[in-house]
Amino acid sequence: MQVAHSIAFGADHGGVQLKDALADAARALGHDVHDFGTQGTESVDYPDFAALVCEAVASGRARFGVLVCGTGIGMSMAANRNPAIRCALVHDATGARLTRAHNDANVLALGARMTGLEPALDALRAFLDTPFDGGRHVRRVAKLSAVTEPVR
Numbered sequence: 001m002q003v004a005h006s007i008a009f010g011a012d013h014g015g016v017q018l019k020d021a022l023a024d025a026a027r028a029l030g031h032d033v034h035d036f037g038t039q040g041t042e043s044v045d046y047p048d049f050a051a052l053v054c055e056a057v058a059s060g061r062a063r064f065g066v067l068v069c070g071t072g073i074g075m076s077m078a079a080n081r082n083p084a085i086r087c088a089l090v091h092d093a094t095g096a097r098l099t100r101a102h103n104d105a106n107v108l109a110l111g112a113r114m115t116g117l118e119p120a121l122d123a124l125r126a127f128l129d130t131p132f133d134g135g136r137h138v139r140r141v142a143k144l145s146a147v148t149e150p151v152r
């Protein structure tokens with residue numbers, strides 16, 4: 001590990017098992033883990049957990065967020081409603097690395113029904129270890145933040 005990060009984790013019932021495994025791995029790597037739930041497999045609503053994690057990231061209490069649901073799609077949609085969040089749904093380490101390098105993503109979304117444990121662990125490590133490239137990507141990321149009103 002290069003840098004110890006503060007990381008907020010969240011999942012729904014479809015992602016809780018993978019979330020727990022990723023949080024354990026992050027702890028073992030020396031990161032500071034904040035687990036916002038869910039705990040257990042009772043059916044819950046993914047936007048509730050995305051909101052908790054994204055609020056922690058947006059407020060600066062966490063440097064990064066990790067969200068897991070069945071597909072990762074609902075979590076990524078919910079997370080990106082927060083204007084401070086750049087959430088990327090990825091399926092492997094390459095996507096995780098490139099979204100940090102190019103998009104300065106601050107939240108990683110994974111789908112437990114889409115990505116197995118080992119690729120998900122690889123993706124988490126790549127996400128946490130990769131810095132933003134800056135340069136030409138700064139202008140592009142700034143344009144994401146410029147879109148704050150609905151485009152009709």
Ligand code: RB5
Pocket residue numbers: 012014015046069070071072073074075
């Ligand atoms: C829950 O049934 C499922 O819809 C959720 O985990 C996720 O896949 C939504 O995008």
